[in-house]
Amino acid sequence: VFTYTILAKGLCDTSRTDRALELLEEMRLQGCNPNTVTYNTVIYGLCKFDNVEAAEQLVQRQMPGDGCVPNVITYNSLIDGLCKVGKIESALKILKDMEEKLIPGPDTTSFNTILDAFCKEGKLKKAYKIMEHMKSIGHACNVVSYNIVLGGLAKLGRISEARRVLEEMVANNIAPNVVSYNILVDGMCREGMVYDANMILKAMRTNGIKPDTITYSTILDGFCKRGKIAQARELLGEMLREGLLLNTVTYNILIQSVSKEGRISEAEKLLQKMRQRGLTPDTITCNIMIQSLCKNGKVDKAIQVMDSMWVQGTDAI
RNA sequence: UAGCGACUCCUAUCU
Numbered sequence: 001v002f003t004y005t006i007l008a009k010g011l012c013d014t015s016r017t018d019r020a021l022e023l024l025e026e027m028r029l030q031g032c033n034p035n036t037v038t039y040n041t042v043i044y045g046l047c048k049f050d051n052v053e054a055a056e057q058l059v060q061r062q063m064p065g066d067g068c069v070p071n072v073i074t075y076n077s078l079i080d081g082l083c084k085v086g087k088i089e090s091a092l093k094i095l096k097d098m099e100e101k102l103i104p105g106p107d108t109t110s111f112n113t114i115l116d117a118f119c120k121e122g123k124l125k126k127a128y129k130i131m132e133h134m135k136s137i138g139h140a141c142n143v144v145s146y147n148i149v150l151g152g153l154a155k156l157g158r159i160s161e162a163r164r165v166l167e168e169m170v171a172n173n174i175a176p177n178v179v180s181y182n183i184l185v186d187g188m189c190r191e192g193m194v195y196d197a198n199m200i201l202k203a204m205r206t207n208g209i210k211p212d213t214i215t216y217s218t219i220l221d222g223f224c225k226r227g228k229i230a231q232a233r234e235l236l237g238e239m240l241r242e243g244l245l246l247n248t249v250t251y252n253i254l255i256q257s258v259s260k261e262g263r264i265s266e267a268e269k270l271l272q273k274m275r276q277r278g279l280t281p282d283t284i285t286c287n288i289m290i291q292s293l294c295k296n297g298k299v300d301k302a303i304q305v306m307d308s309m310w311v312q313g314t315d316a317i
Numbered sequence: 318u319a320g321c322g323a324c325u326c327c328u329a330u331c332u
Contacts, residue, residue: 002322009323037323044324076325112326119327147327154328182328189329218329252330287331 001027005038012045020045021054024062036068043074047081055081072104079110083117091117099137112144119152127152143169147179154187162187178204182214189222197222198235211242217250224257232257248279252288259292264301267292275312282315 004027011020020042027034034042039058046055055078059070075094082091095114098106111134118127127149134141146169153162162184169176181204188197197219204211216239223232236254239246246254251274258266267289274281286309293302 005322035323040323040325042323071324073324077323080325107325109325114326116326142326144326149327151327177327179328184328186328212328214329216329221330224330249330254330256330282330284331289331291331 001032001035001038004032004034005041008034008038008041008045012041012048015045015049017042017045017049017051017054028066033066034068035066036063036071036074039063039066039068040071040073040077044077047077047084050081050085052078052081052085052087070103072098072107072110075104076107076109076113080113083113088114088117088121106139108139108142108145111139112142112148115145116148119148119155122152122156124149124152124156141172141174143174143177143180146174146176147183150180150183154183154190157187157191159184159187159191159193176207176209178209178212178215181209181211182218185215186218189218192226194219194222194226194228194231198231213239213244213247213250216244217247217253220250221253224253229257246277246279248274248282248285251279252282252284255285256288256292259288262292262296264293264296264298268305280313280315281309286314 004023008020008023011017011023024034024038024042027038039062043055043058046052046058059074059078063070075098079091079094082088082094091114095106095110097103098110111130115127115130118124118130131141131145131149134145146165150162150165153159153165166176166180166184169180181200185197185200188194188200201211201215201219204215216235220232220235220239223229223235251270255267255270258270271281271285271289286306289305290302293299293305
């Protein structure tokens with residue numbers, strides 16, 4: 001069963017969910033019936049592939065036949081799948097069922113999934129309501145719950161409110177993590193508050209949270225987008241001194257920055273460095289390079305770059 | 318009593 005489940009996951013991860021469904025059939029023929037974990041794997045895959053109906057069919061039709069009982073994870077996957085296709089109402093129904101019938105009872109993840117759905121739609125009032133509901137039934141929020149809400153606020157540019165939520169976390173003895181801070185920093189940068197973001201970075205250190213590549217990349221991008229090259233350089237130096245490595249996204253930010261200034265050769269140098277460090281340019285790298293060349297009227301050069309990308313390898317297919 | 322499978326939620330870069 002283990003082996004088959006791993007295989008099922010492999011198929012699902014490569015979006016070949018139809019093959020995964022066939023695999024379930026094959027397992028039964030081999031007398032090696034899938035268990036709940038196997039089902040969860042496939043259900044999760046179907047949900048990620050926006051095929052919630054098929055996932056629900058599995059739960060209702062096939063699982064009982066194999067004597068499998070859906071667990072929290074099964075339902076959480078369904079809830080997530082429903083939310084991602086915009087059917088929050090149906091998702092709420094499942095959650096309610098779980099609460100009332102305790103088929104299994106919901107866990108924090110169940111609530112978080114719904115929270116995330118509301119926050120992604122900018123419906124913070126509903127999100128707050130869910131949080132209150134959780135509290136009223138004695139279900140604790142965790143870091144992720146708060147991070148989801150922080151993300152919702154940050155995306156709406158409600159920075160001061162986000163700051164308050166962060167303080168509330170601390171007051172509730174839920175320690176903010178790197179992600180919490182990164183969300184806040186990102187929101188600030190989008191609102192043009194790059195310097196405030198830089199302050200947060202310093203505050204992180206004093207709070208014992210190590211800023212990571214994402215923290216630095218976010219602020220770097222903020223500086224670059226506003227032409228604050230000197231500050232960007234300084235930050236980059238800081239980042240390297242901390243022993244952090246640049247990843248593809250960081251390079252993309254830098255390449256875009258120098259490209260905007262029309263420094264094409266500089267961009268190419270960065271691209272080379274990137275490869276030397278074993279990083280593969282992705283779709284975004286290609287787009288940045290090609291766009292900047294075309295804007296400078298160097299269409300031929302753009303085609304040349306595209307070809308070389310192809311030859312030297314890229315994740316952009 | 319430890320070591321293998323699921324899964325469940327959050328953050329950065331182009332268009």
